[in-house]
Amino acid sequence: MSSAILKERQEQICRTESGDKFSIVCDKESLAGAISQRACVFCGSRVVLYPIADALHLVHGPIGCAVYTWDIRGALSSGPELHRLSFSTDLQERDVIFGGEKKLYAALMELIERHQPKAAFVYSTCIVGIIGDDLKAVCKKVAQEKGIPVLPVQSEGFKGNKRDGYRAACEAMFNLVGTGDTSDIPPKSINILGDFNLAGEIWMIRELYNRIGINVVANITGDGRVADICRAHGASLNVVQCSGATMHLARMMKNEYGIPNLRVSYFGVDDMAESLYSVAEFFKDKEMMARARQVVKEELEKIFPRLMAYKKALNGKKAAIYVGGAFKAFSLVKAFRLLGMEVVMVGSQTGTVEEYKELQEITAPGTIIVDDSNPLELSAFLQEKEVDIFVGGVKERPIAYKLGVSFCDHNHERKEALAGFSGMLNFAKEVYSSVMSPVWKFMPRMEAQDD
Numbered sequence: 001m002s003s004a005i006l007k008e009r010q011e012q013i014c015r016t017e018s019g020d021k022f023s024i025v026c027d028k029e030s031l032a033g034a035i036s037q038r039a040c041v042f043c044g045s046r047v048v049l050y051p052i053a054d055a056l057h058l059v060h061g062p063i064g065c066a067v068y069t070w071d072i073r074g075a076l077s078s079g080p081e082l083h084r085l086s087f088s089t090d091l092q093e094r095d096v097i098f099g100g101e102k103k104l105y106a107a108l109m110e111l112i113e114r115h116q117p118k119a120a121f122v123y124s125t126c127i128v129g130i131i132g133d134d135l136k137a138v139c140k141k142v143a144q145e146k147g148i149p150v151l152p153v154q155s156e157g158f159k160g161n162k163r164d165g166y167r168a169a170c171e172a173m174f175n176l177v178g179t180g181d182t183s184d185i186p187p188k189s190i191n192i193l194g195d196f197n198l199a200g201e202i203w204m205i206r207e208l209y210n211r212i213g214i215n216v217v218a219n220i221t222g223d224g225r226v227a228d229i230c231r232a233h234g235a236s237l238n239v240v241q242c243s244g245a246t247m248h249l250a251r252m253m254k255n256e257y258g259i260p261n262l263r264v265s266y267f268g269v270d271d272m273a274e275s276l277y278s279v280a281e282f283f284k285d286k287e288m289m290a291r292a293r294q295v296v297k298e299e300l301e302k303i304f305p306r307l308m309a310y311k312k313a314l315n316g317k318k319a320a321i322y323v324g325g326a327f328k329a330f331s332l333v334k335a336f337r338l339l340g341m342e343v344v345m346v347g348s349q350t351g352t353v354e355e356y357k358e359l360q361e362i363t364a365p366g367t368i369i370v371d372d373s374n375p376l377e378l379s380a381f382l383q384e385k386e387v388d389i390f391v392g393g394v395k396e397r398p399i400a401y402k403l404g405v406s407f408c409d410h411n412h413e414r415k416e417a418l419a420g421f422s423g424m425l426n427f428a429k430e431v432y433s434s435v436m437s438p439v440w441k442f443m444p445r446m447e448a449q450d451d
């Protein structure tokens with residue numbers, strides 16, 4: 001093991017071997033002092049709820065928590081953009097000593113008056129958990145006075161990891177579900193859960209579903225609207241991507257309203273096609289299935305010649321992946337394979353044993369699989385495996401650039417839509433442009449190879 005790996009973390013790292021032998025420890029609290037890449041509980045809830053564009057999002061805490069998550073996702077909206085404003089109660093020393101409830105009440109009353117939102121989400125942060133402000137009571141009072149849902153999000157940063165933040169967000173949203181009119185919803189209707197419309201993906205996905213004859217009730221949460229979430233219980237199926245973030249909501253809707261759910265991914269052509277087929281199969285509709293096949297055929301015909309050109313150039317290049325949820329990594333491994341590339345390291349912040357086991361099965365022997373990693377480890381793995389591209393999010397970008405390795409943002413900050421069929425082409429183009437850029441020739445590691 002590399003000296004970058006702390007003794008207590010060794011069991012969270014595994015090198016895959018052929019055969020059945022595989023073990024990894026995961027889904028546990030981050031090791032203190034290891035500088036985990038994970039975000040806190042509050043951040044987890046914020047990234048899920050943030051794209052609901054006509055809601056007010058108020059962070060009850062010090063200004064730093066709001067700044068940390070201000071405009072954290074691209075989360076494009078086709079209408080209102082209230083979500084892009086970041087509001088905070090800016091708790092100070094005085095509030096910590098005497099309590100922040102009065103300040104929270106005043107902030108909510110003023111903001112609701114000024115912005116007329118359809119609902120308000122109020123996020124609890126670490127300090128609120130410590131001083132014990134009664135968020136629920138304040139939200140209830142304001143909801144009664146203003147006549148809109150005001151929902152506490154119990155996301156105190158220290159009370160777990162990012163996954164607990166997803167849970168807190170789902171529990172807050174669940175208060176909206178079941179309160180809207182569903183009388184005009186046709187039977188072949190779905191909710192799209194777990195796409196956050198970072199660069200317009202949800203519009204592409206909705207269009208594909210519409211082409212095969214499916215009606216979409218609610219986007220949860222990309223380009224989301226409060227009224228749609230209120231009537232989401234009228235859909236026949238929840239189609240869930242990025243299962244870590246919104247699966248808890250899908251489970252609650254199954255228990256309460258009997259709505260089944262399907263796990264899908266929209267990244268890569270295989271998974272995108274499979275998403276359409278599995279929804280058509282769910283509705284047991286032969287015509288819908290035929291339309292899905294036709295859509296897949298038409299879309300593949302459009303992109304395949306160019307994809308194959310990129311594959312020719314990228315064949316044999318090596319990639320490393322580090323993402324929030326492991327589910328996204330499955331699609332990325334397949335997408336790189338389609339481009340003729342080999343994944344030599346893959347990890348996530350919040351993966352489960354089952355997910356890592358599945359990653360072991362779809363990667364080549366010798367691949368490093370890592371849970372809840374940190375910059376030192378990731379740097380060591382990138383150097384050891386001599387990767388050509390690293391795929392991650394905002395916190396992984398500087399690691400790659402400092403090492404002179406190309407980088408592809410597959411998280412909050414990206415501006416290119418990477419989902420669906422055209423998204424696969426965008427992904428291939430971005431990987432190609434980054435890996436083949438002449439700038440890497442001037443990096444010390446490449447100069448050393450040239451010598």
Ligand code: SF4
Pocket residue numbers: 040041042043061064065068124125126127156157158
């Ligand atoms: S909630 Fe806590 S851990 Fe999260 S940003 Fe605020 S202070 Fe930091």
